[in-house]
Amino acid sequence: MSVRRLSPNQPDSFAFTPEQEALAQWWIAKFPAGRQQSAVLPLLWLVQKQQGWVSEPALRVVAEKLGMPVIRVYEVATFYTMFMLEPVGSKALVQVCGTTPCMLRGAGDLISVCQRKFGNRDHLSADGQFYWQEVECLGACSNAPMAAINDYYYEDLTAESFEAILDDFAAGKSPAPGSAIKRQGAAPEGGPLVLTDPKLYDGSAAKPIKSLPNAPPKGKAAKEPAA
Amino acid sequence: MPKAKVNGVEVEFEPGMTVLQVAELAGEEIPRFCYHERLSIAGNCRMCLVEVKPGPPKPQASCALPAADNQEIFTNTPMVKKAREGVMEFLLINHPLDCPICDQGGECDLQDQAMGYGRDDSRYADNKRAVEEKSMGPLIKTVMTRCIQCTRCVRFITEVAGVPDIGLISRGEDVEITTYLGKAVASELSANVIDLCPVGALTSKPYAFNARPWELKKTESVDVMDALGSAIRVDSRGPAVLRVLPRLNEEINEEWISDKTRYAVDGLSRQRLDRPYVRENGKLRPATWAEALSLVADKLKAAPADRIGVIAGDQQDVESMKAAKDLFGSLGVTNLDCRQDGMALGAGPRESWLFNSTIAGIENADVILLVGTNPRLEAPVLNARLRKRWMAGALKVGVIGEQPDLTYGYEYLGAGPASLTGLSKSKGDFLKALKDAKAPAIILGSGALARADGAAVAKAAAAVAKTYKMTWNVLHSAAARVGGLDLGFIPGEGGKTAAEMVKPGALDVLFLLGADEIGLTGSDAFTVYLGTHGDAGAHRADVILPGAAYTEKDGLYVNTEGRVQLGQRAVFPKGEGREDWSILRALSDKLGKTLPYDTLAQLRAKLFADHPTFGQIDYVAGPVDFDLSAVGGEGAVSDQAFESPIKAFHLTNPIARASVTMAECAAQASGAAKIAAE
Numbered sequence: 071m072s073v074r075r076l077s078p079n080q081p082d083s084f085a086f087t088p089e090q091e092a093l094a095q096w097w098i099a100k101f102p103a104g105r106q107q108s109a110v111l112p113l114l115w116l117v118q119k120q121q122g123w124v125s126e127p128a129l130r131v132v133a134e135k136l137g138m139p140v141i142r143v144y145e146v147a148t149f150y151t152m153f154m155l156e157p158v159g160s161k162a163l164v165q166v167c168g169t170t171p172c173m174l175r176g177a178g179d180l181i182s183v184c185q186r187k188f189g190n191r192d193h194l195s196a197d198g199q200f201y202w203q204e205v206e207c208l209g210a211c212s213n214a215p216m217a218a219i220n221d222y223y224y225e226d227l228t229a230e231s232f233e234a235i236l237d238d239f240a241a242g243k244s245p246a247p248g249s250a251i252k253r254q255g256a257a258p259e260g261g262p263l264v265l266t267d268p269k270l271y272d273g274s275a276a277k278p279i280k281s282l283p284n285a286p287p288k289g290k291a292a293k294e295p296a297a
Numbered sequence: 298m299p300k301a302k303v304n305g306v307e308v309e310f311e312p313g314m315t316v317l318q319v320a321e322l323a324g325e326e327i328p329r330f331c332y333h334e335r336l337s338i339a340g341n342c343r344m345c346l347v348e349v350k351p352g353p354p355k356p357q358a359s360c361a362l363p364a365a366d367n368q369e370i371f372t373n374t375p376m377v378k379k380a381r382e383g384v385m386e387f388l389l390i391n392h393p394l395d396c397p398i399c400d401q402g403g404e405c406d407l408q409d410q411a412m413g414y415g416r417d418d419s420r421y422a423d424n425k426r427a428v429e430e431k432s433m434g435p436l437i438k439t440v441m442t443r444c445i446q447c448t449r450c451v452r453f454i455t456e457v458a459g460v461p462d463i464g465l466i467s468r469g470e471d472v473e474i475t476t477y478l479g480k481a482v483a484s485e486l487s488a489n490v491i492d493l494c495p496v497g498a499l500t501s502k503p504y505a506f507n508a509r510p511w512e513l514k515k516t517e518s519v520d521v522m523d524a525l526g527s528a529i530r531v532d533s534r535g536p537a538v539l540r541v542l543p544r545l546n547e548e549i550n551e552e553w554i555s556d557k558t559r560y561a562v563d564g565l566s567r568q569r570l571d572r573p574y575v576r577e578n579g580k581l582r583p584a585t586w587a588e589a590l591s592l593v594a595d596k597l598k599a600a601p602a603d604r605i606g607v608i609a610g611d612q613q614d615v616e617s618m619k620a621a622k623d624l625f626g627s628l629g630v631t632n633l634d635c636r637q638d639g640m641a642l643g644a645g646p647r648e649s650w651l652f653n654s655t656i657a658g659i660e661n662a663d664v665i666l667l668v669g670t671n672p673r674l675e676a677p678v679l680n681a682r683l684r685k686r687w688m689a690g691a692l693k694v695g696v697i698g699e700q701p702d703l704t705y706g707y708e709y710l711g712a713g714p715a716s717l718t719g720l721s722k723s724k725g726d727f728l729k730a731l732k733d734a735k736a737p738a739i740i741l742g743s744g745a746l747a748r749a750d751g752a753a754v755a756k757a758a759a760a761v762a763k764t765y766k767m768t769w770n771v772l773h774s775a776a777a778r779v780g781g782l783d784l785g786f787i788p789g790e791g792g793k794t795a796a797e798m799v800k801p802g803a804l805d806v807l808f809l810l811g812a813d814e815i816g817l818t819g820s821d822a823f824t825v826y827l828g829t830h831g832d833a834g835a836h837r838a839d840v841i842l843p844g845a846a847y848t849e850k851d852g853l854y855v856n857t858e859g860r861v862q863l864g865q866r867a868v869f870p871k872g873e874g875r876e877d878w879s880i881l882r883a884l885s886d887k888l889g890k891t892l893p894y895d896t897l898a899q900l901r902a903k904l905f906a907d908h909p910t911f912g913q914i915d916y917v918a919g920p921v922d923f924d925l926s927a928v929g930g931e932g933a934v935s936d937q938a939f940e941s942p943i944k945a946f947h948l949t950n951p952i953a954r955a956s957v958t959m960a961e962c963a964a965q966a967s968g969a970a971k972i973a974a975e
Contacts, residue, residue, distance in 0.1 A: 073471045076478070126478070141464035141477045148466040 074148045076126050077156035084127040090120050094135065107138040110146050114153055122163070123154040151205075159200035162239045164188075165218040169207035175214040179229040187236060199240060212256040213249055222247030226259075299366035304373060316359035316370055317345050325372045328381060328410045330388075330495045331447035332360035335551065337456060342388070342447050344410065346380040347372050356380035378414070385414040388445050391426040391470075392496070399443065401497030403510040407445065428473055433463070434481025435961040436488045436556060437499050439474075444498035446472050450490035457553065459684045459704025460484035474498070481965050485677035485946055488556045492542065503560055503958045504540045508532075516867035517544060519854050520558045521612045521847045522950065523676045524773035525656065526856030527554050531562075531848050531867035538562045538848050538868055548657050548917070549856070555677040556962060557946065557953055564956030565846050568831040571872025574841040581841065586873065586883070589840050594887035596823050597628065600805035606632035606798035609786055610811030610828065611775030612950055614852025614864065615911060617827075617844075617877035618777070618786050619904045620892060621810055624881050627890045631789030632798055635781025637815040638942060639796050640743050641751030641930065642771065643787040647910070648923040649755075650782050651859040652770040654738045655917055659770075660686045664727075664734035666767065667707070668717060668758055669698045669939030670742020674946045675774045676857070680704065693730035698744055698939035712938035714750070718757045721764065737767040743774055744939045756929030763925040773857045774942060774949070780855035783910055798822075809834045810877070811844065813951045827880055829871075830951035843874035846952060850876040851897060853904075853911060860917040861910070 086094055097112040110132060117128040124147050133140035147153045154163070166172075166180045181191075184202040188195035192203050210216045213225035217232065224235055224247055231250040238245040253259055269275060298309040301316075303323035310319045315338070317327050330342035340361035347359040350369040356377060359370070371377060389411065396402045428441040448465055451474065455461045462482045465472055476482060482490075491501050513532040520527040520541075528546035532539050541562050543554040573589035574581040584592075597605060607625050609618050613635075622633060636643065642650040654662060656679055665683065672680040680703065686692050687705035694707035697716045708727040710716050720728065731737055739762045745754050762769050773779060781787075788794050795815055798804055804822035811828040817837040826838035829846040847854075849870040855861050870876065875883075878900055885892040894900040905912035947963040948954050 073473070074467050139461035139464075141461055144477055145464045145466050149468045151468075 074151070074155055077123075079157070080126045082127065084117070084121070084125055084131050086116065086131070087120060090116050098136070107136045107142070110136055110138065110143060111150070114143070114147055114150075118153060122158050123156060154201075157194065157201075159188075159194060159198065161199040161242070162201075162219050162236070164200060164202040164236070165205040165208070166202065167206070167208045167210070167214070167216055167218075168204040169211075171207075171211035172215040176228065177215040180215055180217060180227055180232050183229050183233050183236070187233070200236070210256075213253065219247075225249045226251045226253055299364070301364050301366070301368040301370055303370045310364055314364050316347060316349060316357065316362045316364045316368070319364040319368075320347065320359060320370055320372050323370075327359055327372060328414065329360060330406060330410075330445060331449060333449055333452075333493065335457065336449060336452040336493075339448050339452065342445065343384045344381060344388075344414075346377060346384065348374050348377050381414045382416065385411060386416055386420070389415065389419065390421050391442075392445060393425060393442050395443070399440070399497040400438075400500040400505060401443075401494070405497060406495035426470065431473070431475045432479035432481070433476050433499070434487065435958065435965055436502055436560060437482065437491060438502040438505050439499060441473060441475075441498055443496045444474055445496055446474070447495055448474075449493040449495070450474060450499060453490055453493050454482060454484060454487070456688070457681055457685070458484040458486045458489075459681075460487075462487075463490070483966070485555050485557070485673060486553055486681060488559050489543070489553045492552070501540065503563060508534055508539050513539060514867065516848075516865050518848065518867065519862040519864040520554065521776035521854060521864070522555065522557045522561060522953065523678075524776050524778060524857040525549055525676050525678055526776065526854055526860065526862050527558055527678055529554060529558060531865075533848070533867045536868050536871075538565050548655070548860075549858075550678045551682075553678050553681055557677075557949070557959065560958040560962070561947075561950075561953040561956045562848070563958050564830070564952040564954070565848060566871075567957070568951075568955035569871045569874075570829060570831060570835060570841050570843040571874060572843060573873065574838075576839040581838075584840075586875075589842060590880075590884050590887050593825050593840050593842070593884060596806050596825075597888060600823075602629035603632070603791070604805035604822075605630045605808070606793060606804045606806070606822070607634070607808045607810060608637060608795045608798060608812040608815060609633075609635040609777060609781050610809070610834075611637065611777050611814060612847060612952070613777040613781070613811050614847070614850060614854060614877065615777075615780040615784060615861075616852055616897065616900050616904065617810060617881065618781055618784050619907075620878040620881040620885075620894075620900060621808070622784060622786055623892055623903075624885045624888070624890065625808070627885075628888070631792035632804065633786050633792060634788055634795035634798065635777060635784075635786040636747075637795050637812055638743055638747035638775075639749075639751065639794065640747040640773075640778070641755055642746055642928075643782045643785075645927045646923045647783065647859065648769065648921060649759075649928045650771050650773075650779060652740075652772060652857040653918075653920045654768045654770050655858050655919055656682060658919060659683065659738060660689075662686065662736050662738040662768070663691060664693045664695070664731050664737040664767075666695045666710075666720075666727075666731070666737070666739045666761075667698065667703075668739060668741045669745025669754075669941070670740055670772050671699055671701045671703070671744070671941035671943065672740070672742075672772060673701060673703050674941060674943040675742055675772060677946075679772065693727060693734075695727040695731070698742075699941055701941075713936050714745075714754050714757060714934035714939075715936050717745075717754070717761060718934065720761055731765050731767075734765070737765055738770055739767040740770045740772050742772045742939075742941060744941045746771070747942060748935075748937070750932055750934050750937075752930030753932035753934045754929070756931070757934060759925040759928035768920050769923075769925060769928070771857065776854055776856070779857060779859055780853065780861075780911075783855055783859070784908060809838070811951075827877060828951065829874070830955050832951035832954060834951075842880050843870070843872065844877040844880060845870035845874055849874070853901075853914075855911075858917045859910070861912075861914050863914055 097109045101108045113132045129143045133143045188200045216225040226249045235245045308323045327345045329345045331339045340358050345359045346356035348371040431439045454463045516531045520529045527550035528544035530542045573584045575584040684705045695710045696707045697710045799820040801819050807822040807824045809826045813832040813834045824838045825840045826834040827842040848867045852864045947959040953959045
């Protein structure tokens with residue numbers, strides 16, 4: 071991690087689109103009166119959804135909307151590394167997992183691909199289309215190595231399949247997310263190895279249950295005590 | 298009361314106290330950086346580790362651990378010492394070893410505690426973290442590499458000052474204290490974070506590299522920048538006052554002072570009147586004392602008593618006003634006034650011009666009505682007290698006058714006197730709260746009283762106070778005002794008020810006792826200015842008698858509560874300047890009306906004999922019942938809105954106006970105001 075700073079290049083202003091504004095109000099309404107600032111994280115996330123990153127004018131807009139000091143919003147935005155504080159690529163934000171399981175399964179190769187194609191990490195690529203960074207564990211260890219590109223996970227990557235996916239993004243396509251080797255979920259490669267007996271799934275093993283363990287005694291069913 | 302054992306010694310404590318507080322009760326000193334008794338508990342420095350039984354077998358942060366009955370607390374076991382040494386070692390990983398060039402050196406908590414818990418060398422060979430400097434305005438210098446992230450500054454500015462401008466950004470090893478994109482801290486109390494900073498990360502910009510604490514002579518004195526009389530310590534070296542720091546006084550300022558109190562002192566060495574001057578052919582020329590005093594005496598002898606007037610300034614000590622009153626009284630002069638702003642108080646009971654709730658006592662109020670005052674500018678430390686009370690909850694504040702950001706919520710009731718007289722018919726929560734209040738208080742500022750209909754406004758306010766049984770409080774903005782009023786430094790029978798004295802043709806001789814806040818353009822009298830700075834009064838003066846500023850004389854000051862306090866001399870007056878009372882004593886000799894005292898002690902003895910209230914140093918009566926119907930005078934109230942007299946907080950007196958630091962702050966503040974208005 072490095073010191074997180076606001077980008078030197080900032081737009082002049084920020085305003086939520088009507089759809090995002092409606093979502094923002096929906097979030098704000100979730101919190102009791104006087105606690106609106108609890109919505110700071112969702113609102114910053116909406117900003118990031120709309121802009122691709124969180125700009126300085128947006129911090130002020132969020133602060134004003136929630137009636138909180140802008141320094142508090144600034145603190146939150148710089149604390150959470152998921153908030154991008156500078157513009158990201160117009161085509162994709164590539165987040166390669168570099169934590170141990172991915173590293174052991176070849177995250178280094180993916181990182182070299184990014185390095186070769188886009189230049190240094192945490193910077194916009196020369197054409198402004200891509201921005202890549204190495205991130206900590208994204209929780210898809212069984213399908214390592216993996217990368218999160220924009221909103222989706224791309225798993226079981228190799229240098230070749232990763233590069234192909236990136237090329238698709240560069241060409242303006244949206245490659246299908248998930249396992250690059252068509253693995254089912256997080257199941258073992260080549261399909262499940264256990265619990266394969268079809269009887270498990272046709273209901274034949276099930277027995278009727280007389281009463282649920284915690285069911286209330288019959289007769290006095292589910293009558294809430296008067297509040 | 299619950300009991301606990303601290304290192305085997307049993308102590309009783311109030312329920313709710315923390316382990317740290319209990320250990321302090323037992324006389325054990327607990328090292329700490331982030332904990333401060335006036336701020337919320339952060340518990341992030343970990344220096345206050347202790348061992349408690351029963352409890353987990355590991356050190357506990359005592360500042361954040363509530364003490365329990367029958368707890369055993371150990372503060373000096375090997376485990377505690379080792380734990381604290383570990384914390385200290387971590388703190389020093391990234392703290393630079395630049396004490397020799399650090400302004401905090403000699404008064405640094407980290408330095409002191411490293412003596413107790415530090416290792417002789419570091420086990421860390423890696424580079425230290427470096428952090429960029431931050432801009433926090435003209436008062437606070439930052440060396441952020443030294444920061445240990447205790448967040449005291451963040452908590453102070455958010456909780457006490459109520460101006461959340463400082464924050465802790467980023468996370469982990471990279472956290473940094475900063476303002477929002479280098480904005481200046483917009484609080485009148487901002488420089489208190491310098492005192493709070495336990496290391497040299499936030500230091501005083503104007504005082505940077507000026508002196509080491511052990512070189513300074515420390516004089517305990519009283520502040521005169523506002524009417525609170527905050528307890529200060531004046532640090533001086535040789536003839537120069539280098540800085541002012543707050544002293545602890547729970548009754549007044551707790552341990553805070555305003556930026557003006559702290560930083561106007563560089564004005565004490567600028568624009569000073571260091572020798573007598575006499576105007577000749579329209580120009581002031583240096584003169585000797587004998588020459589200047591003889592000239593004044595001649596003019597005074599030549600003028601009839603009703604053509605002589607004396608106006609006392611806002612920072613005068615009581616002794617000089619007493620000497621002036623005695624001297625001019627002996628000449629038969631009744632044109633005396635200490636109210637340059639024309640405040641309509643002074644007759645009637647003493648309580649009518651005091652802050653009767655007392656500053657500490659205002660915390661007991663549950664409903665407060667502010668009339669024609671902006672305490673944030675007129676008395677920032679009192680405003681912090683009001684905010685503290687508001688933060689504690691169940692306080693309703695109503696405001697009649699301007700609508701400033703007071704750092705706490707209030708109900709706006711109106712702009713002018715009509716809202717005051719019509720309060721009983723107003724609609725809103727405030728009136729309801731006022732009717733149910735147990736300890737309501739009214740605070741009147743000079744914005745309400747220093748106007749043509751001031752007496753009528755005072756009467757209307759007194760009627761409101763009487764109706765709702767509110768404690769009567771007047772918040773003055775001049776340090777000398779209550780002293781002057783207690784002394785009766787007001788027009789005698791047939792005497793002219795300050796405003797009448799400066800009218801064309803009103804007087805032959807006008808004697809200004811440090812009075813700079815009154816417009817003199819209309820006055821055509823022969824003007825004598827006794828004061829310290831080349832300010833408004835001196836520019837108009839025909840004779841200048843150089844006096845002593847508040848750090849240069851022993852003097853009594855009465856604060857807005859009516860508390861008499863002793864200011865002490867830290868340095869000598871500049872050049873040929875003399876203490877004000879002794880100049881008046883010398884003048885009395887020339888006039889053949891020698892004042893009956895040769896020393897300050899004799900003067901004080903006479904003062905105490907004539908006005909016993911001054912004899913009770915540091916005493917305040919507190920709320921007493923008095924006849925509110927005697928307050929104020931007849932007349933109609935106008936519908937002109939109340940305006941706070943303070944437009945530029947940093948430039949309210951001659952010392953502050955001579956100060957470069959205050960000028961920078963004022964420019965910053967007005968610039969910020971302009972940006973905010975856009």
